[in-house]
Amino acid sequence: MNRFPAYIALENRPVLIIGGGPSALAKARLMTAAQASLTVIAEKIDSETRAALAGVARLIERAPVVGDIEASVLVFIADGRDSQIERWVEIAQMAGALVNVVDRPEFCDFITPSIIDRGQVTVAITTNGAAPVLGRKVRADIEALLPQNVGSLAEFADRYRDAVKAKFSEHDRRLFWEHFFDGPVAAQVLAGDEVRAHEAMVALINRPREKEKTGVVHIVGAGPGDPDLLTVKALRLLQHADVILYDRLVSDEILSLARRDAERFYVGKAKANHAVPQDEIEARLVAFARDGKMVVRLKGGDPFIFGRGGEELETVRAAGISVFTTPGITAAAGCAASANMALTHRGYSQAVTFVTGHAKDEGEPDLDWAALATLKSTLVVYMGVSKASSIANRLIGHGRARSTPVAVIEKGTCPDQKIIKGSLDELGQLIEAGSVDGPALLVIGEVAALADGETLLSIAQQERLVA
Known part of the structure; x- marks a missing residue:
């Protein structure tokens, strides 16, 4: 220096x-x-x-x-x-x-220097004039990790410095502030809810020490698979988490971005194979938070779209624990982008409908097939691979044209993604010919014809070349 x-x-x-x-x-x-x-x-x-x-x-x-x-x-x-x-x-x-x-x-x-200005929090970066453009790049990298309201959090803490100083010894003050900045009150400030944060801060300062352990739960969307599609907020939460409970669709590349010493627990679900029952997942979230941990519940895609995020939020909230939700890019948006296919497109589709092809006990999904068949818009089916033939037959049986374009996108946005397209009456064949067995999305509607991808004919030609 x-x-x-x-x-x-x-x-x-x-x-x-x-x-x-x-x-x-x-x-x-x-x-x-x-x-x-x-x-x-x-x-x-x-x-x-x-x-x-x-x-x-x-x-x-x-x-x-x-x-x-x-x-x-x-x-x-x-x-x-x-x-x-x-x-x-x-x-x-x-x-x-x-x-x-x-x-x-x-x-x-x-x-x-290059400056990041968040009010009371200011970060300065310099390369001593050797590489100003590099300095600006470092600033951008740091800026992405800082919450927008971090300056407000510093101002909030400053208002209570004297009160904390009067209440605690020097050693206990340090412990108090360490708990505060990783705890639910700070999370409320960062979320912009300062009214409730002030109420909670007064209670926290006056709370008996033995009851100070309550942590916070963040329900976080990890996006469709590509780590570059993780939101900035999700990345920041991963790098501060004490405990991470993650699903099957969360990639190793995304987990590698988490804090190195965070505890990690796999609680994923696959067809007829639930590593941890849902009620036990919810019980763990509550237990870890009550132990004073910052808990991240990490889900593929968006936690509120077929991700049971709503159930987990209700359980944690009912336990009296602060819980916050960070959305993620849902599979439909991510997979459509990876296939260069718009889900809505003027002249093709003016609306999009998301449904699940998964039903309890592996039965048939309870959907209004007549209404879905008459839609002149895009239909996106999550978790529908195992029921693809049945879904196609139901739609055709209720009036959807057999020639309706479809696209099957497996492991969308990931390096090994697979995109196959054809017509609705070929849907089962497409999945079989493409050996689709991983997480996949079914897109049904005119926009599917616009997707990049292979057809049954191109798959057959490749097989002949290999043979």
């Missing part, structure tokens, strides 16, 4: 920017955000800079003089010939001011 990072209080303190163009304006915006008393001096200040800084900075059109520079605590030089720059730098340094010369690190006493 050859430069010491520091945050300087600039409110109402004099800062000078020499220059009137885009570079000067960029620095000026930083200084006005820091509430500095700003002066911009240049022989010509362009119209955009003048308009942007009107009323928030002194704008002077002339060459800077010694008095301008000596009166400032920071000096930015965004314009000028080398001989002028060297003179201005010398004057500023003799006066004790710190200097930054745009794109000239050899003249700089300090460097303006």
Whole structure:
């Protein structure tokens, strides 16, 4: 480290920017955000800079003089010939001011970093001028991990610092705040519910210590499979979780993004094979939270679309535990995108309907087949592979055209995804010919003809080539 990072209080303190163009304006915006008393001096200040800084900075059109520079605590030089720059730098340094010369690190006493501004939480990243674009990329990576309301959380905690200090010893204060930032009150603040958060915070401060262990449950959608389709919020929760209960459709690549020392429990379900019964999953969520854990219930796709997320939310809430839901990209949206197929498309389909092909005890799904058959829109069937032939026959029997396009998308968005398309009367054959046995989605409707994918003919041709 050859430069010491520091945050300087600039409110109402004099800062000078020499220059009137885009570079000067960029620095000026930083200084006005820091509430500095700003002066911009240049022989010509362009119209955009003048308009942007009107009323928030002194704008002077002339060459800077010694008095301008000596009166400032920071000096930015965004314009000028080398001989002028060297003179201005010398004057500023003799006066004790710190200097930054745009794109000239050899003249700089300090460097303006890439900044993430979340109110009370500010993160600064610099490469010491060696690679500014890399600095911006690092900023973007960090910004993706920070909750939008993290600054509000810092302000919220600051309001209670004195109350916590009066209530707890130094050692207990540290434990209190560690519990707080991973607990349900902080989660409420981050979710934007500060009214209830204040009520809960007062109760938390006054709660007997032995009852302080209650944690929080997050029901989180993991998306359709591709880890790049995980939401930013889901990624952040995974990296803070103490315990993760995950389903069969959650990939190893997604789990690898979780906090390394988090406890992980597989509770997935497959046809006629439930690793853990649903009531036991719900009991575990409650038990882990009561032990003070931050629990993530990780589900493939979206937890509220055929994912039993609603049942789990009701159980956790009934147990008096704070629970929050983070949506995920549902399989229909993800698989359609992976097949380059729009689920709604002007001229083809003006609506889309999601149904499940799975029924209790492996029976026939209890659906209104007559209504589904008469739809002139897209029908998406989740968990319908084992009943595909029956689903096709039911729809055809109730009036859906045998020639209706269909697409079968197995392991959509994943590297080994498989997409097969044909007509409704071929649906069973498509699944058999394509050896579809993994998680798959059935798309029925005119838009299915637009999907990228193989047909029965192309599969047969490939088989002949192999033979």
